[in-house]
Amino acid sequence: MSVVGGTELPGAGSPGAQPEAILQMVGITKDFPGVRALDDVTMTVRRGEIHAICGENGAGKSTLMKVLSGVHPAGTYEGRIVFNGEDMHFNGIKSSEHVGIVIIHQELALIPELSVTENIFLGNEVTHRGVIDWVEARERAVRLLRRVGLAVNPDTAIKNLGVGQQQLVEIAKALSKDVKLLILDEPTSALNEEDSENLLNILRQLREQGLTSIMISHKLNEIAAIADSITIIRDGHTIESLDVGAGDVDEDRIIRGMVGRALESRFPAHTSTVGETFFEVRDWTVEHPQIPGRLVCNHSNFFVRRGEIVGFAGLMGAGRTELARSIFGRSYGNYQGGQILINGEEVQIPSVQSAILHGISYVPEDRKVLGLNLLDTVKDTIVAAGIKRITKRSVIDIEAEIAAAEEYRRAMNIKAASINVGVATLSGGNQQKVVLAKWMFTQPSLAILDEPTRGIDVGAKYEIYGLVNRLADEGKGVIMISSELPELLGVCDRIYTVFEGRITGEQLAAEATQESLMRSMTDTAAA
Structure with missing residues (x-):
């Protein structure tokens, strides 16, 4: 040292x-x-x-x-x-x-409407006599995708890939250049354990090659x-x-x-006081928005009790995020059938606004695309989803707005010069805290947190775990989606596993292990 x-x-x-x-x-x-x-x-x-x-x-x-x-x-x-x-x-x-010197930023820099091949060679086109050689570019893309362990068609549009798959495309794009020093900013933050290990093995191989x-x-x-x-x-x-x-x-x-x-413990000590079931999903079935007949949610059933933290574990593409977004106002996929019950009564939640009115909040996994307007200030973002809480006769109460934003900035320990700075100027982790504050301000009865600690340091993670525990202590229900199995085991009371759009198992966190969860996450027989 x-x-x-x-x-x-x-x-x-x-x-x-x-x-x-x-x-x-x-x-x-x-x-x-x-x-x-x-x-x-x-x-x-x-x-x-x-x-x-x-x-x-x-x-x-x-x-x-x-x-x-x-x-x-x-x-x-x-x-x-x-x-x-x-x-x-x-x-x-x-x-x-x-x-x-090639850098891969934490926030992805891909064009959603272009194909994988087009994104890999954007600005670094494969040309022959001044004309782009798409045949050669596609062949090179296939080889690069193989190097990063991504089995997708290179003609696929980026918008049809998950966040983790897009990260692997970014790495393939970097490898397409004559790179001598590769900089990776949070390269595994969007990946599950299997894909993270694959990436680490790629880095080891590159090190052996002298990179x-x-x-x-x-x-x-x-x-x-x-x-x-x-x-x-x-x-x-x-x-x-x-x-x-x-x-x-x-x-x-x-x-x-x-x-x-x-830091004595990664997870705050917590004893849950679990009440009765208040949120239930029955036979929930949703079709992929671009692929007719493919079910991203296949007759799913689960429930959440008051004061309970419920985890969802699954490999990348298993359908956890699709399930969460479809429940949150049917904001993903084509609804095919199923029921949502709140306090034993069936409710219809056909829109995001309806979900908010029914006391449901959703913190998305991709904060840049789905969680933030990067042109807004910290203050505007925090109050955006719960604007009715600070309005009187359809007019925003400026003092209440400032007080609310300051309160959540302190509670979430958001590092910003003031609540009036743009969210685009904050670090990725502090942007994530702003997204959490935005949805906590709505005072939800059910908080759905999709990868809430992605890209966040160990100290800030501890703070967010404490927030999750406080929500449960207030009698709220929490759904926590995470690719980190130790996190689910350390925070949750119960854990559901998801495989190919089906819920394949349910385990008490106190009795579960990473091995038992992984078996259920990959068990085709159970699915």
């Missing part, structure tokens, strides 16, 4: 430079209006290694990588970037890609398993760099560096 702090490292090519360094970032300082996002950050990445960057949401990790990739161009920050022994002054992503990678992740078990070196950033400062090969680096050690203290 070497503590680097603010000590300036020698530039590549100088007598003291380490020959194995492919990248050095020295004294990087970046300011935004009213906020210093990075303050004298220093980092060294060795050639051919997987270098992890860890830190809480808002610590400056993504900002540092945007500096490196030219999203924040030279002249907008202080400090030096030395790559392959040369000082670099990138004025945009194209200039960084020109020397072999250098920088990986930002909040999944500390993955970091401990794959990283050669780790740089920890807290509040815009480099705290320390850890050499994993030297030993004594585990998840607890990383957490201490990230949050400045030990």
